[in-house]
Amino acid sequence: MTFNVAFIGLGVMGNIADGLGGRHPEMYQPCCHADVYEFHSRTELVAGSTRAPERQALFREKRFGKPVYSDYREMLEEEKPDIVSIATPATSHAEITIEVAKFGVKGIYCEKAMATSLAECDRMIEICEQTDTVLMINHQRRWDNRYIELRRLVELGNIGNLQLIQISIGGSRLCRSGTHMFDLALMFANDEVISGYGWLSDPDNFDPGGVGFFETQGGIRLFADVSAGMNHGFQVDLIGQDGIIKIIDGGFQFEYWFIDQSSEFRLMSKKHLPLNYPIRSCWLNAVDDLLNCIETGGRPRSSGYNGRAAFEMIATIHQSHHLGKVPIFWPLDDRNFRIES
Numbered sequence: 001m002t003f004n005v006a007f008i009g010l011g012v013m014g015n016i017a018d019g020l021g022g023r024h025p026e027m028y029q030p031c032c033h034a035d036v037y038e039f040h041s042r043t044e045l046v047a048g049s050t051r052a053p054e055r056q057a058l059f060r061e062k063r064f065g066k067p068v069y070s071d072y073r074e075m076l077e078e079e080k081p082d083i084v085s086i087a088t089p090a091t092s093h094a095e096i097t098i099e100v101a102k103f104g105v106k107g108i109y110c111e112k113a114m115a116t117s118l119a120e121c122d123r124m125i126e127i128c129e130q131t132d133t134v135l136m137i138n139h140q141r142r143w144d145n146r147y148i149e150l151r152r153l154v155e156l157g158n159i160g161n162l163q164l165i166q167i168s169i170g171g172s173r174l175c176r177s178g179t180h181m182f183d184l185a186l187m188f189a190n191d192e193v194i195s196g197y198g199w200l201s202d203p204d205n206f207d208p209g210g211v212g213f214f215e216t217q218g219g220i221r222l223f224a225d226v227s228a229g230m231n232h233g234f235q236v237d238l239i240g241q242d243g244i245i246k247i248i249d250g251g252f253q254f255e256y257w258f259i260d261q262s263s264e265f266r267l268m269s270k271k272h273l274p275l276n277y278p279i280r281s282c283w284l285n286a287v288d289d290l291l292n293c294i295e296t297g298g299r300p301r302s303s304g305y306n307g308r309a310a311f312e313m314i315a316t317i318h319q320s321h322h323l324g325k326v327p328i329f330w331p332l333d334d335r336n337f338r339i340e341s
Helices: 012-016 033-039 053-062 072-079 090-103 118-130 145-155 174-189 282-296 304-322
Strands: 003-008 043-049 083-086 107-110 134-137 162-168 193-200 210-216 221-226 235-240 243-248 253-259 268-271
Touching: 003 033, 003 072, 012 033, 033 043, 033 282, 043 072, 072 090, 083 090, 090 107, 090 118, 107 282, 118 134, 118 304, 134 282, 134 304, 145 174, 145 235, 145 243, 145 253, 162 174, 174 210, 174 221, 174 235, 174 304, 193 304, 210 304
Parallel strands: 003 043, 003 083, 083 107, 107 134, 162 221
Antiparallel strands: 162 235, 193 210, 210 221, 235 243, 243 253, 253 268
16 A cells, blocks of 8 residues: 655755765665655655745755645645654644644654643644554654664663663754654663753753753663763763663764673673664654554554653753752653743
8 A cells, every 4th residue: 555645844854855864874865754755665745835935946846846835734635645744843743743633644753852842742642542643753763773783782681781871962952952862762771761850051042952860660870961062973872780882973883892701800892793684764664664553553663652751851851950950750740841942
């Protein structure tokens, strides 16, 4: 079966994509919503929607004259898509997701951060469950073959019991960049957060950076530094009882360090990670996941629940900062606290 797809928001993630993919385009290209639907064998891109005239013109040029609408509601009525991608700013994700789900589509592929408040996240999940709509949030590393393999190695006990996840990333922006890092921590921890605290590094800025400390039910500690002032790509240390997996150079290099039992001082040795698995665009893997969930009734690897958990970590840092860096317990009581990013 082929699924008709429309999408809302014709910016970088929706339609442009030029320059995305970095040094390893085979891992990420096609790497925007429009490209992946045109490339995938089981989807057909039928239309797009934006209120910006220049982006409407670019869409017509890049997508061979396919219709583009100023009002996404008109697009839904005219095109009746099976799937809708939402690639607008986070401030409109909840409103659009709720409207699209009520229209009766089979699946929604929504950009991150999921929304601007936990109340919005709650409502998005509720409406999609009521309408039997699959809701998927675009935290791409959940479909990246390399990270899937790293998670398997951790689960197999290659570093012993996972105890600590440390993440740092330059560029500030807890919502824009940090949401990927918080979701990555949750992906590896595979556990529920019970509490956290933190502070903002530049609270007066648009989408500020910050620092957060969290603990899961199983006692795994999560630390993320997304402060202003740093300029490096992200780095991750997965620290276990018997070893460490290091993700460095913006996620393009991996190192496995283990305790050398023959060393008198328990020094660590470096070991190569296996590369005997196929690597495919995480975007294509994501669409495969979405279609499978539509057909089977399953939950995608990056569901609304996952997207909400990552956003709850961001909201925890904001709320803790404004309350004097105090611990915040989950689930957060103030669901209406809004992050305008």
